Amino acid sequence: MKENTSSKQYSNFRQKEPKSAKTKTRLFKYSTLIGLGIFALIILYPLFWMLISSFKSYEEIYSDVWNLPGTWNFSNYSLAWEQGIQNYFINSLYVTGFAILITVSIGSMAAFTLSRYQNRWIDIALLFIIGGLMMNPQVALIPLFEILTLFNLIDTRWALILTYVAYRLPLTIILIRAFFLTVPKELSESALLDGCTEFGIYRRIYLPLSIPVVVTTVILNAFFAWNEFLFATVFINSSELKTIPSGLMVFRDALRTDWGVLLSGMVIASIPMIILLILLQKYLVRGLAEGSVKG
Amino acid sequence: MKKKFPLTPILFLLPSVFFLGVFIYIPLVQNFYNSFFDFNVFSNSKEFVGLAQIKTLFQDDVIMISIMNNFKYAIISVIFQIFFALILASILEDKLFRKVAPALRVIYFIPVMISISVIALLFSFIYNPQMGLLNSFLELVGLEAWARPWLGDSTSAIYSVIAMSQWQSIGLITMLFIVAIQKIPNELYEAADMDGAGRIRKFFSVTLPQVKETMFVNLLITVTGSILVFNEPFILTNGGPGNSSMTLAVHMYQTGFSRDNMGYASTIATLIFLLSAIFALIQIKVSKTGKED
Numbered sequence: 001m002k003e004n005t006s007s008k009q010y011s012n013f014r015q016k017e018p019k020s021a022k023t024k025t026r027l028f029k030y031s032t033l034i035g036l037g038i039f040a041l042i043i044l045y046p047l048f049w050m051l052i053s054s055f056k057s058y059e060e061i062y063s064d065v066w067n068l069p070g071t072w073n074f075s076n077y078s079l080a081w082e083q084g085i086q087n088y089f090i091n092s093l094y095v096t097g098f099a100i101l102i103t104v105s106i107g108s109m110a111a112f113t114l115s116r117y118q119n120r121w122i123d124i125a126l127l128f129i130i131g132g133l134m135m136n137p138q139v140a141l142i143p144l145f146e147i148l149t150l151f152n153l154i155d156t157r158w159a160l161i162l163t164y165v166a167y168r169l170p171l172t173i174i175l176i177r178a179f180f181l182t183v184p185k186e187l188s189e190s191a192l193l194d195g196c197t198e199f200g201i202y203r204r205i206y207l208p209l210s211i212p213v214v215v216t217t218v219i220l221n222a223f224f225a226w227n228e229f230l231f232a233t234v235f236i237n238s239s240e241l242k243t244i245p246s247g248l249m250v251f252r253d254a255l256r257t258d259w260g261v262l263l264s265g266m267v268i269a270s271i272p273m274i275i276l277l278i279l280l281q282k283y284l285v286r287g288l289a290e291g292s293v294k295g
Numbered sequence: 296m297k298k299k300f301p302l303t304p305i306l307f308l309l310p311s312v313f314f315l316g317v318f319i320y321i322p323l324v325q326n327f328y329n330s331f332f333d334f335n336v337f338s339n340s341k342e343f344v345g346l347a348q349i350k351t352l353f354q355d356d357v358i359m360i361s362i363m364n365n366f367k368y369a370i371i372s373v374i375f376q377i378f379f380a381l382i383l384a385s386i387l388e389d390k391l392f393r394k395v396a397p398a399l400r401v402i403y404f405i406p407v408m409i410s411i412s413v414i415a416l417l418f419s420f421i422y423n424p425q426m427g428l429l430n431s432f433l434e435l436v437g438l439e440a441w442a443r444p445w446l447g448d449s450t451s452a453i454y455s456v457i458a459m460s461q462w463q464s465i466g467l468i469t470m471l472f473i474v475a476i477q478k479i480p481n482e483l484y485e486a487a488d489m490d491g492a493g494r495i496r497k498f499f500s501v502t503l504p505q506v507k508e509t510m511f512v513n514l515l516i517t518v519t520g521s522i523l524v525f526n527e528p529f530i531l532t533n534g535g536p537g538n539s540s541m542t543l544a545v546h547m548y549q550t551g552f553s554r555d556n557m558g559y560a561s562t563i564a565t566l567i568f569l570l571s572a573i574f575a576l577i578q579i580k581v582s583k584t585g586k587e588d
Contacts, residue, residue: 025391028391028494029391029392032386032391032392033392033395036386036387036392036395036399039383039403040399040402040403042462043402043403043405043406043462043466044402044405045428046417046418046421046428046462047405047406047409047417049420049428050417050420053420061426062425062426063426065426065427065428065431066431106310106311106314107311109307109308109310109311110307110308110310110311110312112304112307113304113305113307113308114308116304117304125308125312128312128315129311129312129315132315132319132320134572134575135319135320135323136519136523136568136571138523138525138544138547138564138567139322139323139326139564139565139567139568140318140319140322140323140326141547141548141551141564142326142329142551142557142560142561142564143321143322143323143325143326143329143561144318144322145336146325147317147318147321147322147325162314162318163318165314165318166314166315166317166318166319167318167319169311169314169315170315173311197303198301198303198304199303202307223408226410227409227410227411229410229411229412229526229530230525230526234548234552244410244412245410245411245412245413246412248410248412248413248416249412249530252416259420262416263420266413266416266417269410269412269413270408270409270410270413273408273409273410274405274408274409276408277401277404277405277408278401281401286474
């Protein structure tokens with residue numbers, strides 16, 4: 001056994017291999033490939049089912065689970081869009097857009113100060129911000145509800161925007177600060193000599209140099225805000241202000257057995273993030289990895 | 296190195312400090328404070344009840360059921376998302392699968408990007424006793440004896456919820472392991488090759504020690520995630536049937552927002568906070584002692 005595996009590696013290394021080891025490697029390769037394929041099927045099939053069933057009528061979904069739709073009911077999509085998804089989609093865009101804009105702009109400003117200066121107060125501020133990563137929304141739910149009620153923000157889109165900003169700031173600041181630390185000091189010093197203000201240094205030197213990390217944080221925050229469920233359920237009551245994740249629940253209750261329409265709504269809700277994944281995979285993965293390691 | 300400290304940097308820092316203070320730190324303190332009071336959503340007055348809510352906590356049977364369910368969540372998630380995901384990641388990073396790996400990585404990652412409410416609604420179709428994919432599949436392969444109303448049966452409800460979470464999250468943890476494996480210096484593998492180490496040997500003596508830190512982070516994500524879990528059981532079963540799939544966060548939500556007992560809900564929230572903090576501390580301790588070896 002040991003001998004076999006070692007010759008397998010030997011073969012990988014030298015590219016020329018004894019016959020028995022070659023068969024073994026092949027066997028390993030193809031059996032693993034089958035396993036990977038089955039797992040991919042387990043992941044993909046339910047999503048594929050969601051897609052094809054979204055074109056079916058209720059009777060067809062109920063009586064014929066596996067087949068393709070007999071007639072493709074594209075009207076399911078227009079019905080879903082008109083009966084509520086349109087609203088939820090716009091609300092999600094609004095909330096996600098403002099949350100990203102505020103998080104990234106004030107987060108990058110904080111990161112600028114935290115990366116450019118060194119003293120005791122800066123250390124304390126940094127600790128304060130990193131500590132924010134440890135807190136979780138579940139525990140803060142009831143006090144947040146009280147605070148938002150106090151500010152008269154319950155049942156407005158700003159209840160979501162402001163809380164999303166707060167919970168996304170720590171990670172955003174940490175990621176951007178790490179990048180800002182690598183900006184050469186000479187650049188800002190020569191700019192200071194040329195009479196540039198601090199704000200100018202931030203806007204003309206640091207921000208333009210940091211586009212990649214800004215893109216990463218934008219994607220991470222988009223992903224969070226688009227899919228967030230707990231706050232969206234608790235802080236918004238009016239159906240017309242709900243975002244997609246909480247709106248789909250209203251949609252389900254309202255539609256009862258109109259499954260094809262519900263499934264169409266679910267597909268519409270998923271499309272933006274899947275496009276984001278396919279287009280910007282690299283940024284997203286790097287962000288998730290760095291974010292989790294630092295968190 | 297000394298710099299003058301102009302006003303701009305302070306102004307730059309203020310908004311972030313304000314947001315964190317108002318929406319993260321004050322709520323945390325406020326929650327501890329609330330745990331000693333009795334109040335409803337729209338009542339203006341809070342009645343001080345001392346430790347009465349904590350007493351209720353110990354007499355509440357649902358708390359025990361919830362904690363057990365959170366632990367089941369944690370244990371099963373660690374098995375799938377740490378062990379299985381690590382093996383999956385090292386297979387995907389193996390030279391043999393270089394051609395298919397990029398596509399598979401994206402496929403496994405798709406569920407991570409989809410909103411939990413979409414996933415949960417989809418799984419309520421999959422678990423549906425009449426037309427659900429799962430029962431239909433079991434029928435197709437001749438295992439109809441195993442078919443059951445997955446979410447309506449108090450013995451299988453929580454496991455069905457947990458299974459859905461594994462399906463959704465395994466891609467994320469796998470991806471985090473892949474990034475960690477890609478950072479391992481190639482020389483280590485080459486040296487292992489020279490020593491004639493096989494795949495399994497290399498996994499245990501190179502990959503595993505090198506991804507230890509990531510493994511610890513993933514463990515932290517998975518276990519605290521399991522203690523906090525709300526969305527999945529809330530959408531799929533709302534804690535039912537009975538309280539069989541209740542978790543702490545769902546119990547907190549129902550106590551506060553359905554039964555309008557905000558004081559006791561705050562006490563449950565405090566319990567959740569303490570549990571997740573204790574687990575985080577244990578894990579940090581364990582990982583540190585591991586490093587000294």
